[in-house]
Amino acid sequence: MTARLPSPRWSLLLLLLFLLPLSTLVGCEGDFRPRAVGKEGVLTVVMDSSRWTGAVGEALRENIAPWVNTLPVSERYFELKHLELSSEQVYERVQKLKNVIIVAPLSDSTQEAKFLRRRLSNKAEQAILNGQTAVVNKPNLWRRSQRVYYVTAATPKALVQTLQNQGPDIRSTFKDITLQRLKREMYDGERRFATEDSLMERHGFAVNLQTDFVIAVDTTTASSGFVWLRRRLAKTRREFFVYYIENASPDRITPEWIYATRDSLTRKYFRGNVTGFARIDYRRPLNTEQTSFLGRYGYRTRGLWYMVTPVEGERKFRPVGGGGPFINYTFYDQATDRIYMLDGSVFAPDFDKMRFVRQMEVMAKTFRTAEEVQSEEGPVAAEQ
Numbered sequence: 322m323t324a325r326l327p328s329p330r331w332s333l334l335l336l337l338l339f340l341l342p343l344s345t346l347v348g349c350e351g352d353f354r355p356r357a358v359g360k361e362g363v364l365t366v367v368m369d370s371s372r373w374t375g376a377v378g379e380a381l382r383e384n385i386a387p388w389v390n391t392l393p394v395s396e397r398y399f400e401l402k403h404l405e406l407s408s409e410q411v412y413e414r415v416q417k418l419k420n421v422i423i424v425a426p427l428s429d430s431t432q433e434a435k436f437l438r439r440r441l442s443n444k445a446e447q448a449i450l451n452g453q454t455a456v457v458n459k460p461n462l463w464r465r466s467q468r469v470y471y472v473t474a475a476t477p478k479a480l481v482q483t484l485q486n487q488g489p490d491i492r493s494t495f496k497d498i499t500l501q502r503l504k505r506e507m508y509d510g511e512r513r514f515a516t517e518d519s520l521m522e523r524h525g526f527a528v529n530l531q532t533d534f535v536i537a538v539d540t541t542t543a544s545s546g547f548v549w550l551r552r553r554l555a556k557t558r559r560e561f562f563v564y565y566i567e568n569a570s571p572d573r574i575t576p577e578w579i580y581a582t583r584d585s586l587t588r589k590y591f592r593g594n595v596t597g598f599a600r601i602d603y604r605r606p607l608n609t610e611q612t613s614f615l616g617r618y619g620y621r622t623r624g625l626w627y628m629v630t631p632v633e634g635e636r637k638f639r640p641v642g643g644g645g646p647f648i649n650y651t652f653y654d655q656a657t658d659r660i661y662m663l664d665g666s667v668f669a670p671d672f673d674k675m676r677f678v679r680q681m682e683v684m685a686k687t688f689r690t691a692e693e694v695q696s697e698e699g700p701v702a703a704e705q
Contacts, residue, residue, distance in 0.1 A: 384488025
């Protein structure tokens with residue numbers, strides 16, 4: 322469904338009419354407040370219980386934290402934590418958290434509705450009662466690295482419609498700040514700068530590498546290159562590969578080409594201890610959509626891989642154990658006339674997978690080419 326946003330005039334008006342606390346006027350520089358806290362990937366929903374268990378709560382779950390089916394066991398895009406503004410202690414707790422959305426219809430007499438009303442001017446409240454809606458993004462409201470949304474409408478029915486229309490945009494905003502925090506968490510410490518430099522020198526690209534990533538395969542031909550990076554821990558494994566083709570046309574990129582190319586590469590390089598090799602699990606949901614990856618035309622694919630061995634003369638495959646989710650970005654880079662395939666896969670049988678997939682997404686988005694580094698102008702990160 323295409324989101325139907327309020328008109329720019331009303332969006333600006335409602336933003337101005339919400340009373341801004343002094344803390345929101347503090348710029349990024351000179352902001353010495355503590356950072357928001359909590360587990361990454363959690364979204365705290367402040368809503369009355371009667372709304373949480375009814376149509377409003379369901380609209381929020383479906384549109385802001387839908388089920389992700391391209392995982393071994395479906396998980397919601399965000400882990401949802403529900404709270405009510407039942408006491409001052411709860412309010413103080415909410416003010417510390419990373420991702421918060423406060424939702425209520427103005428027709429309610431709940432603490433959440435009263436909270437939102439107190440932040441509306443009389444003119445803004447009357448506009449909402451007359452049919453306008455308010456979806457207000459409040460970055461760094463109480464703490465740094467925090468994202469807070471106020472969402473309200475006149476009635477529960479109007480609030481459901483608002484969440485249906487604008488939920489995907491709210492989800493996108495929470496996703497962006499979550500990936501920003503993860504990037505800081507992953508790379509603010511030590512990195513394998515020497516390995517990144519060698520990738521740039523040998524292949525003309527680099528991605529950020531945590532200290533425990535190692536190069537498993539590094540090979541080139543006259544027309545292509547392939548680098549396989551691995552992170553193996555006691556109970557988890559993350560694989561990340563970059564494949565590129567020289568002098569390529571963007572017309573070559575189709576979902577079918579992506580699947581066949583990935584299967585060909587993993588069959589050659591991602592092999593098991595005996596006869597198995599990694600392959601896309603076509604028995605399960607596979608999602609491919611056009612996207613702009615760091616300003617480049619391409620596709621994003623999410624799905625599952627599993628270890629197989631061929632049977633019946635290569636026409637069929639039998640599972641031999643092991644598998645997990647992957648995320649793949651395949652795109653054309655005009656400056657180098659290359660097609661790139663960036664692919665991150667996860668093996669973590671005893672853990673929820675969404676957080677690991679996010680790490681692979683963050684890693685992919687640190688991609689840069691020698692041309693960008695030399696010009697000191699990276700592409701605009703505008704994934705859609």
